[in-house]
Amino acid sequence: MTTSSTKVTPTAGLDRAALLLDAFDGPGRLTLAEIVRRTGLPRSSAHRMLERLVQLRWLRRSGRDYELGMRLFELGSLAVHQDRIHQAALPFLHELHRRTGYVVHLAILEGTDVVYLEKICGRFGMGLPSRVGGRQPAHCTSVGKALLAYSPQSVVDRVLAAGLQRKTTFSIGSAPQLHAELGHIRDRGAAFDRGEALTGVSCVAAPIGTENNVVGAISVCGPSNQMKLDHRLAAPVRVAAAGAWRALSSEAMARPSVEHSVA
Amino acid sequence: MTTSSTKVTPTAGLDRAALLLDAFDGPGRLTLAEIVRRTGLPRSSAHRMLERLVQLRWLRRSGRDYELGMRLFELGSLAVHQDRIHQAALPFLHELHRRTGYVVHLAILEGTDVVYLEKICGRFGMGLPSRVGGRQPAHCTSVGKALLAYSPQSVVDRVLAAGLQRKTTFSIGSAPQLHAELGHIRDRGAAFDRGEALTGVSCVAAPIGTENNVVGAISVCGPSNQMKLDHRLAAPVRVAAAGAWRALSSEAMARPSVEHSVA
Incomplete structure (x- = not known):
């Protein structure tokens, strides 16, 4: 677990989140292995970010797959509504x-x-x-x-x-x-x-x-x-x-x- | 500029991004001052995150106001489409x-x-x-x-x-x-x-x-x-x-x- 103590700047954390979410632009559901392959992020750090994104409802988990979540949908709808x-x-x-x-x-x-x-x-x-x-x-x-x-x-x-x-x-x-x-x-x-x-x-x-x-x-x-x-x-x-x-x-x-x- | 050297964990950076975006749930356009008031984040760190969110097109800037951006709309539409x-x-x-x-x-x-x-x-x-x-x-x-x-x-x-x-x-x-x-x-x-x-x-x-x-x-x-x-x-x-x-x-x-x- 070498990555658990890795420190990054706030915008670097944000960039990783953007990288993770961009991986979902197109294919729909992805497994952790597919996400690691698409983003090049270390597996443990990707997993930790994904779980947090699920808690925030930006992603959701379905079995072992991840997919885009309802909070993104709500914010996105608001973006066009406004x-x-x-x-x-x-x-x-x-x-x-x-x-x-x-x-x-x-x-x-x-x-x-x-x-x-x-x-x-x-x-x-x-x-x-x-x-x-x-x-x-x-x-x-x-x-x-x-x-x-x-x-x-x-x-x-x-x-x-x-x-x-x-x-x-x-x-x-x-x-x-x-x-x-x-x-x-x-x-x-x-x-x-x-x-x-x-x-x-x-x-x-x-x-x-x-x-x-x-x-x-x-x-x-x-x-x-x-x-x-x-x-x-x-x-x-x-x-x-x-x-x-x-x-x-x-x-x-x-x-x-x-x-x-x-x- | 004490906050410029602040180090946070990746999910803490993500949490800040979520906090910033949640501030836009409702009112529409916000100034930096309003965002600082709503989120409680330090002004310089909020500003840096906001500018990065604008670059990522999750937010967009209109004069001195920020509003939800087209990338959120695209990902959100994809979430419901999928x-x-x-x-x-x-x-x-x-x-x-x-x-x-x-x-x-x-x-x-x-x-x-x-x-x-x-x-x-x-x-x-x-x-x-x-x-x-x-x-x-x-x-x-x-x-x-x-x-x-x-x-x-x-x-x-x-x-x-x-x-x-x-x-x-x-x-x-x-x-x-x-x-x-x-x-x-x-x-x-x-x-x-x-x-x-x-x-x-x-x-x-x-x-x-x-x-x-x-x-x-x-x-x-x-x-x-x-x-x-x-x-x-x-x-x-x-x-x-x-x-x-x-x-x-x-x-x-x-x-x-x-x-x-x-x-």
């Missing part, structure tokens, strides 16, 4: 779903991916690869393309530098193709996706924000054979995105600056 | 929503509260106090009462020991009332809530599982003046809960025991 973009957009997402009947997404840009903050859907939505909290490469999705079209050039450069991984044969695969597409999106104020993330599925997205000041995007998705990607379908999506942006802007103006002077 | 009860129940929740048109909830018992794992809803659902990842006292909700009715006596005793906090004038307020109600629920296989969590809102719930082996509950909710709480409304809820239990049981049997022998 998110200002999510709060501002939510009524417009429901209204858009009611008006069009399509699956509605709200997404933000994180690095070169989009992360879905919300998904309003019926049964069709269950078959889609998107999920709340999940990621997709930005250039393969309508929400991602809408975000990129209104982002600074440095953001687009980062996506190009990461390589344009293709999800389907229709995904954008070259820099000239991406630049042309982003130009089209700026012209029409909406992004179309014809099977670029998933074959047989089409989407229309609009950005929340203005050029070089975009904070998210809203889309509708449905079966390609039932969706005509034109300005008539883009209109309600643009209305929803504009409504969310207005709500967000007025909320930011109304927020008292008093809280900033407490510290 | 949850076996959630996976088993999801198709039945959508089917129940499609059949009844009401808001559909999936909840589990955590201590004396229910935690909502899923909420399938339209606009009406937005006005409800329930949210995914949120809590309510078990005895005030139909899902909670369905869970308690099929839980061991020790669980019910814990709820009674915690005191029966009332959400409305219709909430259950005494031990005899709770015992009688749980008996009725076992008789009819479903729990009714007439404005006990929120005035003007009614719910019908059914347990996922069997007596002393219940893992969750499913409910439908709607405006009290549009819902007749009887066996005809209980029937589709019971069908959904039974379907989820069957899916969960067959999944548990199908799961290879090989993974348990890896460690």
